[in-house]
Amino acid sequence: MTAILRPEDITANKLISSAAEWTLQYVLKPIGQILLFVFIAGGSISLLALVVGFVLQTDWHGIDILRVPARINLFEQVLRQLPNMLLDGITIGFVYAVIALGYTMVYGVLKFINFAHSEIFMLGAVVGYEVMMRLNEAELLSSLPPLLVVVLMIVMAMVVCGGTAVIVERVAYKPLRGAPRLVPLISAIGVSFFLTDFVRAFQALNRNVFNMPYLTDRVPFFNERIVFAQGVSTTYTTVIIIVSAIIMLVGLNYFVNATKIGKGIRAVSQDQATASLMGINVNQMITITFLVGGALGGAAGVLFGLKTTNITPYVGFIPGLKAFTAAVLGGIGNITGAMLGGLLLGMLEAFFSALLPYFPALGLGYSDIFAFAVLILVLLFRPTGLLGKKVDEKV
Amino acid sequence: MKTLKLFAILAIVALIAQVFAAAPISAQERVIKIASQSPLSGGQSTLGTAIRNGTELAIIQLGKQVEELGFKLEYVPFDDQATPDVGVSNAQNIVNDAAILAVIGHLNSGVALPSSEIYNRENLVMISPANTNVNITDRGYPTVNRVCGRDDAQGAAGAKFAVEELKIKTAYVLHDKTAYGEGVANFFAQALEQAGVEVLGFEGTEEKANFDAVITPILAQEPDLVYFGGIYNQAAVFFRQAREKGLKSQFMGPDGMDSSDLVKIGGEAVVDMIYTTTAGPAALYPAAAQFIEDYKKQFNDDPEPYAAEAYAATQIVINALVKAIKENNGQMPTRAQVAKAVRETQDFETIIGKISFDANGDPKFATYYILRVASADPEKWGQNPLIASIEAPSPLTAKEQAGK
Numbered sequence: 001m002t003a004i005l006r007p008e009d010i011t012a013n014k015l016i017s018s019a020a021e022w023t024l025q026y027v028l029k030p031i032g033q034i035l036l037f038v039f040i041a042g043g044s045i046s047l048l049a050l051v052v053g054f055v056l057q058t059d060w061h062g063i064d065i066l067r068v069p070a071r072i073n074l075f076e077q078v079l080r081q082l083p084n085m086l087l088d089g090i091t092i093g094f095v096y097a098v099i100a101l102g103y104t105m106v107y108g109v110l111k112f113i114n115f116a117h118s119e120i121f122m123l124g125a126v127v128g129y130e131v132m133m134r135l136n137e138a139e140l141l142s143s144l145p146p147l148l149v150v151v152l153m154i155v156m157a158m159v160v161c162g163g164t165a166v167i168v169e170r171v172a173y174k175p176l177r178g179a180p181r182l183v184p185l186i187s188a189i190g191v192s193f194f195l196t197d198f199v200r201a202f203q204a205l206n207r208n209v210f211n212m213p214y215l216t217d218r219v220p221f222f223n224e225r226i227v228f229a230q231g232v233s234t235t236y237t238t239v240i241i242i243v244s245a246i247i248m249l250v251g252l253n254y255f256v257n258a259t260k261i262g263k264g265i266r267a268v269s270q271d272q273a274t275a276s277l278m279g280i281n282v283n284q285m286i287t288i289t290f291l292v293g294g295a296l297g298g299a300a301g302v303l304f305g306l307k308t309t310n311i312t313p314y315v316g317f318i319p320g321l322k323a324f325t326a327a328v329l330g331g332i333g334n335i336t337g338a339m340l341g342g343l344l345l346g347m348l349e350a351f352f353s354a355l356l357p358y359f360p361a362l363g364l365g366y367s368d369i370f371a372f373a374v375l376i377l378v379l380l381f382r383p384t385g386l387l388g389k390k391v392d393e394k395v
Numbered sequence: 396m397k398t399l400k401l402f403a404i405l406a407i408v409a410l411i412a413q414v415f416a417a418a419p420i421s422a423q424e425r426v427i428k429i430a431s432q433s434p435l436s437g438g439q440s441t442l443g444t445a446i447r448n449g450t451e452l453a454i455i456q457l458g459k460q461v462e463e464l465g466f467k468l469e470y471v472p473f474d475d476q477a478t479p480d481v482g483v484s485n486a487q488n489i490v491n492d493a494a495i496l497a498v499i500g501h502l503n504s505g506v507a508l509p510s511s512e513i514y515n516r517e518n519l520v521m522i523s524p525a526n527t528n529v530n531i532t533d534r535g536y537p538t539v540n541r542v543c544g545r546d547d548a549q550g551a552a553g554a555k556f557a558v559e560e561l562k563i564k565t566a567y568v569l570h571d572k573t574a575y576g577e578g579v580a581n582f583f584a585q586a587l588e589q590a591g592v593e594v595l596g597f598e599g600t601e602e603k604a605n606f607d608a609v610i611t612p613i614l615a616q617e618p619d620l621v622y623f624g625g626i627y628n629q630a631a632v633f634f635r636q637a638r639e640k641g642l643k644s645q646f647m648g649p650d651g652m653d654s655s656d657l658v659k660i661g662g663e664a665v666v667d668m669i670y671t672t673t674a675g676p677a678a679l680y681p682a683a684a685q686f687i688e689d690y691k692k693q694f695n696d697d698p699e700p701y702a703a704e705a706y707a708a709t710q711i712v713i714n715a716l717v718k719a720i721k722e723n724n725g726q727m728p729t730r731a732q733v734a735k736a737v738r739e740t741q742d743f744e745t746i747i748g749k750i751s752f753d754a755n756g757d758p759k760f761a762t763y764y765i766l767r768v769a770s771a772d773p774e775k776w777g778q779n780p781l782i783a784s785i786e787a788p789s790p791l792t793a794k795e796q797a798g799k
Contacts, residue, residue, distance in 0.1 A: 061695060077612075077615055077616075080615045081611050081612065081614070081615045084614060084615075084640070085611055086613050088607040088608075088611060091607075092605060092607060119414070150539055152535035174748050178713060179668075195590050200436075203767075205435075210436070210437055210438050210440060211438055211628055211656060211660050213631075213635075213660040213661075213662070217635070217663055217664070223639060225641065233641055235639055235640075237639075278522070304604070304605075307605065308604040308605050308606075308632065308636065309632060309636060309639070310604070310631070310632040310635070310660050311604070312438055312603070314603075315603070318604070319604070319605075349607075349608065350607065350608070350611070352608075353607070353608025353609070353611065354608070354611045354612060357596050357598055357612040358612070363599065364598045364599070364600055364608060365572075365599060367599075367608055
C-alpha cells in the first residue's frame, strides 16, 4: 500500500485504483521483469546457438579439429533441440535463482558468504522426501490432490530449513560477528560438513537409506505430459517448478520492497551502525534474513528433488556452487541480480551441453568449463556482476 | 607315600613346564585374518554390503577347516566408500597387519586397480568377486585374481545380444568416467561398430542429479538403444529422467546395474531394461540353494548380487589357506605361499560352480548372463528372467585353445 488511506477517503473507485496500483507495483511489474529476463536470456542464447550451429555446419569454416561427424547437420540438430534446451535452461535456472537468493541476501546483510546454504538446500530436498514417504505410508499420497502434496512438501521444507538456518546463524555465525571475515567462512564450511553427515547418519538410522528417490512415479499427475507441438512436450513437474519459483520470487520482492521488515533489512544491508541508530533491531533483521533465505533454500531443495527424482545427502554441493556463481554473476547482494544470474547460468549450461556432444573431440564434460569461462568474461568487464552497483568497500 | 609325593611334584613340574612351553606358542601369531574391502556406506552400499555378508558367512561356516589346524580365523571388513583414495589408505592398513593373509574385494574396478598395487607389493593375495575391468588381471600380478568375468567379453556379449536379438540400428553409449564404466562402455561401443551399428554418441558424465545436459542431445537423435556403462545409483536416476522427458529408446547396461536399488530409484522407467552380468542371480547356481537359505537366516535379507561370488572367493581363500598351512608343516604360511596356493586353484568346487584360475588370475571360463528387469518392485529383483547366457574363455585360455 503506497498511500495510507483514511477511512473517510475510502470510496469504491479509490479502492479499486489503489488495488490496481498495488497489483501493478508488486505483482505485474516483478512478473514482467522475470519474463523480460527469461526472454533476454533465452533469446540471446538461442540466437547464439543458431549462429554457432549455422557456422559450424557449413563446410567453409575449416575447423577440423572439432571433428564433427559428417552425418550430423548441426544446424538441424540445434533447431530440433532448441525448445527442450530452453525449457531445461529455464527450469534449472529458476532453481538456481531461488537458491542464489539465500546467498545474496545473507551477503547483502552481513557481507559474508554462507557456504552452509547449499546444505540447507539439501536438507529441504530431504524434508520433501520425508513428507512424501510419510504421506505414502499413511496411504494419502495418491488420494490427496498432487498440488496439495507439493504445497505440503514445500511448506514443511521452508519451515524446517528456515528454522535450521536461524539456528545455524545463532550457533555458528553470531558469536563470530566481530571476528575477521575468514573466520565465519571457515565456520560455514564446518557447518556444511556437519549438516551433510548429520542428514546421512539420520537417514541411515531412520530408514537405512542413502539414495532417496522421490515417489513422483507413484502419482500419475507428475508424469503426465503437456504437448506443445510435435517433439516439444514437458511434464507438470516442470510447470510446478517454474510457477512456484515465480511465486516465491514475487513474494520475496514484495517482502523486501514493501514491508516494514523488508525496509529494515535493506537499511541493515546499507549501513548496520546507522540502521541501529535509527531504532532498527539489527540482530532481529539478521535472524529474519537467515529465516527467509533458509526457507527459500529449502523450497528450492524440494523443487530440485521433484526435478531430479533422486537425492542423496551429497546432492547440495554442485547446485549450491552454481547458485553461488549465479549470485556473483548477477551482482552479489542484489536480489534482482540473483534472479538474472540464475536464469543466465541455467541457459548457458543448457546451451553448451546441447552443443558439445556433437564435437567428439570435446564432449559433454567441458560444458562447465565453457559456462564458467563466460562468467569470467562477464566479471572482467563488470567486476561487480551484471546488476551490481560499484560501491567503495571499507576494507 | 614318598613316591606319591614325588609323583605329585613331578606332575606339577610337568604342568608348569607345559604352561611355559605352551605360552610362547599361543602368544605367537596363531591368528589368521581375512579382510574384505567394499563400499559399506554411500550410494553403492547395497552391493558392498552383499560382498561383506557373503565373506562373513563363508568364514562363519568354513572357518573350522583352518581352526582344526590350530589357527584362529578372524574376519575384518573395511569400507572403501567406492573411492580410490579410501581404498588405497585401507590397503595400507591391511598390508601392515601381518595376520591378514588374504583380501576379498573390491566392488569398483577403479578402487581395486590402485589398491591391488599395494597388495601386490606385499605379496598379499586378493580375490575379487566383482571387478570386471580387463586391467585388473591383465597386469599379470601373481596376487590378483577374480571369480567373475571380464568387461571385454561382457561388452561383446551385450553388443551381440543388442544386434542379433534387439536388432538395433543406432545406439547412444554413456559411461560414468570410472575405470570400470568407461572400460565396459568402450568394449560395448567397439563391438557395436564392428557389427555395423551406428554409435551416435559416446559420452562420459559424473553428474548424479540433473541429467538435462545428457538427455537433450539423445532426445534429438532418437537412438534405438541407450547404454549406460556405470553403476545403478547413477544410471537409475538418468534412466528415470530420460523416460520422464519422453525418451522411448531401449535401455541397457552392464553388471553395475545388477542391484534391487536400480528399481528402487528408477521405478517404472527401468522396467524392461536389459542388463548383462557376470554374476548370475544366486538362484541360478545349483549349488547355491543352501547358501541362499543360510544367508536369509543370518542376515534377514535376500542375497544381493555378488554375495554368492564373495562367498565363493572366500571358499577359495580358505581352501588355499589349508593347503598352504599343510605345505608349511602346520606353521603360519607366508603371504606369498597363500598367493601361490590361490593361483594354483584348479577345478575347485564353489557354490557358483567349478573355478580354475589361469596364469593371470582370470577364471578359465566365465559365464555372461543377459537378464531383463521384470518388475518395478525391488523385492522381485532376484526373479528377473534370464534371457541368454554365454560361456566364454579368458584370453589366455582362448590362446591356449587356439594353440592346440
